[in-house]
Amino acid sequence: MDASWLYMYMPIAGVDIFWPGLVLIGFSVGVIGGFFGMGGAWMVTPGLNILGFPMAFAIGTDIAHIAGKSMISTIRHSKFGNVDYKLGFVMLIGTMTGIECGAQMIMWLERIGQVGPVVRWVYVGFLLLIAIMVFADYAKAVSKKKMGVVDGEKGTEGFTWYKTLHKINIPPMVHFKVSGIYCSAWLPIIVSFITGVLAGFLGIGGGLLRMPALIYFIGTPTHIAVGTDLFEVMISGLYGAFTYTLKGRIELVAVFVMLTGAAIGAQIGTVATKYAKGYGIRLAFGTAVLCCMISIILKQFKFETPAAVLILSTIGIICIYIMSIMFKGAAQELREKKNREQVTVKV
16 A cells, blocks of 8 residues: 655655654644643654654754744633733843853853763753652642641642742832732843753753743742743744744744644643643643653663653653543533533522
């Protein structure tokens, strides 16, 4: 049986690609990105490379796809009131400056011939730190809940570092209404600058770093952190897509094919945040970060196949988990609505 129809020629990259694989990658990253509030460069680039794209084209195409997918997710989150645009625009000041500083550090490392090993191990170190922080935060929250400790409007929380940082009264003081926080404008600018430096240094959109930073250091509620981070990813992704287009390293055919899947996946991931509890999102996020870290270590020691299998299987499992949250939540909501209608009829 002729299976040539399953392959699509990419005119810029000059390769034939299995197009259902592109749709699947787009759908999966749309679901995961819409749920966690991150671009997903750590998932898409290796996936495209496995399908047959040269690495430079995999990175450029990934950035363009992430920008488009984040735009879809941001619009959807905005409808739920999950995007703090005021906070997002303030953070862009630090993010853009930080990304440029991180990129300049990479140029210096490249000149001395140390860029590869240094970037990989710094990446692994930060992923490990984030994973430990997320799981330790959950353990602390569970412990406090058992003791009956309540931290205020947000209920029982683990780490509350943002409360200390909110005491810094350096003008201008700003009220971020959507996030429900009042703090010095310098707090989000400095936090976004640091995460921007790391994003530029590690060559990622920054969602892996910025989403936990929004929660733990700025005090943004989890669902607002997801939407606001996606807004940031969208802006930085559009900038990255522009620069890679000038370099001729974006395969637009692949971008549009992946966005077909992402358009559906992003809706599912975004709606799932409506039914997931804050710590449910954080725990799943921590698991994804941990698996990503292990795959990078495997790749560093030349275990290419196990690294790819781990990343792709992680994407699949988390995708199924998120979809189950959405379907269960929607079914429960329908049951409750039906019960309310029956009670109204009886009355």
